[in-house]
Amino acid sequence: MSIFRKLKEHITDVLYVWRQEMKQVIRDEGVLMFLVIVPLGYPLLYSWIYNNETLHExxxxxxxxxxxxxxxxxxxxxxxxxxxxxxxxxxxxxxxxxxxxxxxxxxxxxxxxxxxxxxxxxxxxxxxxxxxxxxxxxxxxxxxxxxxxxxxxxxxxxxxxxxxxxxxxxxxxxQPLIAHDVAMFNPSGGYGSCVLPAVLMLLLQQALALGIGMSAGTARERNRNGQLIPDDDPHYRGAYRVAWGKALCYGMIGAVAAAYLSMAVPRMFSFPQLADGKTLLAMLLPYTMACIFFGMTVSCLVRYRENVMLLMVFVSIPLLFLTGVSWPQSSIPGAWQGVSWLFPSTFGVRAFIRVNSMGASVSQILPEIRILWIQAAAYLGMACIVYAYQKRLARKHVKTVTNSTDLIEPDDQ
Amino acid sequence: MKYISQFFDIVLRELNIIVRKNRIYGFCMVVFPVLLVVFFTTMLDDGLPQDLPIGVVDHDNSATSRSLIRNLDAMQNSRVVYRFASVTEARNAMQEGKVFAYLYIPEGTAAKLMAGRQPDISYYYTMTCMTAGSMASKDLKTISMLGSAAVGQATLSAKGATKEQIRTALQAVTIDAHMIANPQGSYNYSLTTVFVPGILMLFMALLSAYALGMEMKFDSGKEWLARAGNNILVAILGKYIVHALVFLLVIFSYQYYIFNVLHFPHLGGVWSIVRLTLLQVAASIGFGIFAISMCGSAFPVAGMDPPLQAMSWLFPLRHYWMLYQATVLNGFPVIDVWFHLVALVAFTLLPWFVLRKVKIAMLNYVYIP
Structure with a gap:
């Protein structure tokens, strides 16, 4: 097979997976809810709660x-x-x-x-x-x-x-010595202006991970053998193609959500917004990608579509703490700092706060951007590995009986 | 007698699901709560953030400015880690996240101070992390006040005033602060005791909703009801008594750990803790059952509007917290917060109103993913 034919076949497969995934997302109410309604509505509710900013009287x-x-x-x-x-x-x-x-x-x-x-x-x-x-x-x-x-x-x-x-x-x-007290980047000391940028970025990761995980759960429940990757479809033959195909689908949604969360919401509630477009793009691109591949890696743990929600609910508040927005980064114990390196949100939130609330330039958030790119690459690798593993399982699966530990066999429709 | 044997049959059935069939219960009831407790208590172990990184821009380079900086470094919450050549450099470091605050001492500060020409110094701190910002600003404020006081002290002692007179002259009115029930002002005492029970209540509500949703999803509701002799009350009680007992065990262990091992303050004593825990578990489970049958009969848990999920835990949590801070932390009489106690009892009884609805759902519902 010539290299061009191979390339063409490759691209066709990626596009096919993209289309299939998109169809599945649109058909699934739950997934649509997490990918569209949550990023749209949740920040509004949250901003609304914290709109008073400070405690008076x-x-x-x-x-x-x-x-x-x-x-x-x-x-x-x-x-x-x-x-x-x-x-x-x-x-x-x-x-x-x-x-x-x-x-x-x-x-x-x-x-x-x-x-x-x-x-x-x-x-x-x-x-x-x-x-x-x-x-x-x-x-x-x-x-x-x-x-x-x-x-x-x-x-x-x-x-x-x-x-x-x-x-x-x-x-x-x-007052023999005058001291000027200058609070920077959030001069009123408002609670919302401080926490909301962090919540917005964390929300992007959680919504993508929830959406991808839930859609994986649905795929598994619809599949005859409870498998994540269809074993009978030739287009799904390479793990790499599956990962990229899915990434294109969620990338489309993630791009819109990221733009909305980083630009529209802070403006609607007039939270601090010092970011310039290029810097924002430089950090949101690797962050969204890291989140998507992170979500794919996590999605392999999901058996029922509802379980992913319990998992994400559990991690969201600890993740917010690990970003250093409510508890200063310098006071987070070393072991937890180590754990925080596993999640894109840690660096995404830190970079976004500096860009959005503090007006930092690309060079000032370079370490975070680098780590986000490394995370994106690492999680892409992980996603390919777990997809390849899932495919192997799917092939082996014909012999073995489906999880005898299930509550009841997932029904195939 | 018939009810009792049916009840135990349901209990055994639920135990079987939790222990053997669906591992997510084990995770949400035991593993996650333990991780949460470990996370918050180790994360906030210091109580207050200490040694926050702070920079200085010292253009004065005098004995006075150096002593100001040394004093700042000696404060418990701050540590001077950078000396910058200019304010721009300091601001860049702040944007890079290296320091939370910086102190600017312009040239000629000491000379002006001695000559009585009222020099200015400035300190800048970032409020993008409020805990760090307010801690650092507190230390910087104290330092600059000490700087002022040092001048006054020198002048007065030169005039021959006694120590007593100097103290009065510098600060005629002092504040004697009593921080009731949390004398160290520890964030561990105030945050851990909100977040851990809060997330646990969310889990209890979500899991009770999840458990009902799963019965519908796998169409096992009919079998569940049949084993309870078609009595929905027996079915619900048998199912959720297992959840309640497991969570009670977990929460009591958590409380033993924070109150007896870590010695969190609890002026209210044991009885107030036990009473609150019982209410907390019952109200959360009651709320979960109610929520799923109100919102979840059209589509299951997963489809529930997440803001609504947020609300659903906010409400019982609010009452829990009011009761906690009044009766456990401060040891006030429960009658003063009776409303919140009644609210929690009401949450417990909420499922009573939807029993029929649950029964109908179990018998007729078809799950569409």
Whole structure:
């Protein structure tokens, strides 16, 4: 056979598998759901949940035993901040505790009876803050507001005592060294802007893996012998051709999903978006490919189409943690760092956050892009190996009886 | 008597499915939960992120700037790993993910500070990882406040003020923080106790839905009902008591591990934990059965709208969490959160309303993949 004929046959087989796979995807409600509805709808729901971004007006109960002008000033200052709302006054700590117990307040400010006396005598005064630790965000709001307002009150007292002549002198007394606090790339510190880019990229991997896995499950259930790769169809003879044919089909879907997730969703909810097109393409191309081949490799583990969903549900939150978006990458234990190298999402998410939220250029995410290409190649190899293995199984299968351990024989239709 | 023997027959049937026929149950009920517990407790073992990589741009190169940097390096949550020549270089390193924050000390800072000309320093931190960003900014804020205080302290002691007077002058009002039930502010205590039970509840709900879906898919529902004497209540109870017992065992082991071995705080005591666990398991399974028969009778679990799946676990989880933080973590009386307790009981009883529907589905349903 001449090399051209062989090449032509090769291409025909790939195209045939592509067509078959596409048909199967369109016919299968479940697969279509995961490949189309999930990437379309889920980010909208998620963004909607986190659209408020930050926690404001955390309710706080005050126990003011000082009843002085200074204590009232402190309470007013705290109440005026965006983070804390002084909602209740209690006579004593027990009453305040009861309010926290009934979930009406998230923290207690206790101003002792000697508060003003201490300050006027030139001694240090203390405000006790009791925080409910069940919500870290609420704790931070309650505690940091008290810290900032105490600092401001102290500075005011310092200025009064200093006996300066000009405003400039006052400002130097209060703050001899000015420190500018600059939060970058997510200046409002919004939770959605921080987590959502990671969720979007993870979703791309999960949706592709779910779709491919479920379609593999369907193929297996429809096949007479419960096999993943049809043993009677000549077009499916090479594992490499099957892998590429399927990759073309899912690549079509993945490309649209990736574009939608990386460009449309952040814009719809006005999350940070500093990415430029070429950089985005440079990272999304290897990422989508790595996800597809990863999904193919995983799909060989699937016996029933529903099982892949349980598997993906199990891994999604740990995977989000491994990307380093909620727990800093530098604090992830070494063993888990190693595990995280197995998943495309780890590097896809990191690269996307840097490109999208931090405006990084290609050279700045080069290590991630390289690893994604390596993963794509490695998972392509793995997918070919497992497909070849499945084909061998399919051939052998004629003799053996189908999984006697099945709940009931998968029905052939 | 007849009911009891039928009940045990169903229990044995379900045990057979879980142990021998479909391995996914073993994975979801035992293997995955164990992995999850190991994952979260080892991942968050430090409690707080420590030694976050931070860079400095020191154009001043004075004794004061060096002491600021040394102090920053000595903070528990930060570590100075890079010294950059320019701010651009520092920003590039941040975009490459090498540092979470950097401190910029311009030329002449020390001289201006001594002369009382109010110099500026700046610190920049990224909020794309909020935990890291807020931790680093806290340390940087403390450092710059210390820088201010150092000047005041030197001036005051030169004027002959006592230590007491200096302390009062620098900070007239101090905050005495009490972090109830989690004095270290550990993320392990607050995240592990949400994510592990949350994912487990999701598994319980999904698996109970899955179990019903599988009966339909393989058309074994008729046999299941027949063995329960066509009594749907016996059939459901027998089937799900097995799920409930396995999950109870798994969750109690998880709780033994976190409360007795890792010593997570639990001011509420043992009884509150047991009560909450029983409710958690019952409500999740109840919700799962209800969800599949509401959403899943047209097409099985797999076809369920995933946002809906997300919702389906969000709802019982919300009540679980409210009860957890009030009764177990803080040890508040349960009467203050009675509503959430009632909600969980209601989730447990939800399948009661769909018993007939399940029965009809089992007898008539045809699965189309």
């Amino acid at each position: 955390t309710p706080v109960v005050v126990v003011d035993q000082s009843h002085s002008a200074l204590s009232r000033q402190f309470i007013n200052d705290c109440d005026a901040t965006p983070d804390v709302d002084v909602k209740y006054y209690a006579a004593d700590l027990d009453e305040a505790r009861a309010l926290v117990s009934r979930q009406l307040a998230k923290g207690i400010y206790l101003i002792p009876s000697d508060f003003a006396t201490c300050i006027n005598r030139g001694e240090q005064a203390t405000v006790s803050v009791y925080c409910d630790m069940s919500l870290m965000l609420a704790y931070k709001a309650v505690y940091q507001t008290a810290m900032v307002e105490a600092g401001r009150l102290s500075a005011g007292l310092k200025i009064k005592k200093a006996g300066n002549y000009t405003d400039h002198e006052n400002s130097i007394t209060a």
